[in-house]
Amino acid sequence: MVYTYKEIFNKYKDDYKIRKALENKEIYKIEKGIYSDSKYANPLIVYSIKYPNAVITMDNAFYFYNLTDVIPNKIYLDTPRNSHPIKNNKIVQLFSDEDLLNIGKNVVNVENQEIYMFDKERMLIELIRKRNKIPFDYYKEIISNYRDIADELDMYKIENYLSYFKNDVNLFDTMQREVF
Template identity: 40%
Template sequence: MIMSYEEAIKEYGSDYKLKKAIDSGNVFKIENGIYSSRKYNNELEVILKKYPKAILAGEYAFYIHGLTDVIPEKYFLATSSKAARITDKRVEQLYVRQDLLPLGVQEIEKNGVVVRIYDKERMLIELLRNKNSMPYDIYKEILLNYRGIIGDLEIWRIQEYAEIFPKSKMISKALDEEVM
C-alpha cells in the first residue's frame, strides 16, 4: 500500500515511529513524502499518490484507454492553470483552465491502480485540439482506433464538450471530417 507522509504518520503514530518502521523494513521510503509497505511499486501509482489532484491526460491517457500501443516516455498530468509547477522529470504537466479541468474526469482501475483520467469522449476532443503538437503517426493510430469504437462512445457528450472548448467550430469540423 502506498501512503503519503501524512497517511504514514497517521498509520504509525509519529515521525519517530515511522523512521523505526523504515529501519526495521516494515515500511519503505519510495521518494520524498511517499512511503509503501512494498519494496517495489507501480510507478504510475507513485506518481498519482504524489500528485493526487492531477488528472491523467495526454498521450498517457490514450495509452491507458487502449487507443495506442505506444508507451509514452512521460506521464501527462492535467492540473489547474494556477497550480504550482511540477518539477518531476517523469511528468509532463498540462495546464488547464479551471472551468475545463473537471469536464470528463472519471476514476478507473488499471492493473490494480485507481486512476483519475479523462473519459474517451473528452480525450477525443483533446486529440483534435492538439493534433499539431503530437507525432503524426501516433495521431493517426489513435484516430483510427477512435473510428473503430465510435459506436461505443456517447456522441451527445462529445458534442457537449466541443461546444464548451475554445475553437469549438474547428473541433466540430474536425469531428465531422476525420472521425464520424
C-alpha cells in the same frame, strides 16, 4: 498500495516506528512524502497522490484506454492554470482553466487505487486539439483505434464537452472527418 506521509503516520503513530518499518522493509519510501508497501509503485498512482489536483491525460490516458501500444516514458498531468510549475523531468505538465479541468474528469481504478483521468470522449477532444503537437504516425494510430470504438463513444458527452471549448465547430468538423 501507495500512501501519503499522513496516512503512514496515522498507521504507525510516530516517526520512530515509520523509520523502523522502512528498515524492516514493511514499507518503502518512493519519494518525499510518498510511501508504498511494495518496492516499486506505479508512477500514475504516485504522481496522482503527490499532485491531487492534477488529472492524468494525453499519452498515459491513451495507453490506459488501449488506444495505443506505445508505452509512455513520462507522466502527463493536466493541472489548474494557476498551479505552481512541477519541477520533475518525469512529468509533462499541462495547464488548463479550472472549468475545463473538470470536463470529462473521471475516477479510474489502477491497481486498486483511484486516480483522476480524463475519459475517452475528453481524450478524443484533446487528441484533436493537440494534433499538430504530436507525431503524425502516433496521431494516426490513435485515430484509427478511435474509429474501431466509435460506436462505444457517447456522442452526447462529446457534444456537451465541445461546447466548453472556443473552437468547438472546427473541433467537431475534424472529429467527424477523422473518426465518425
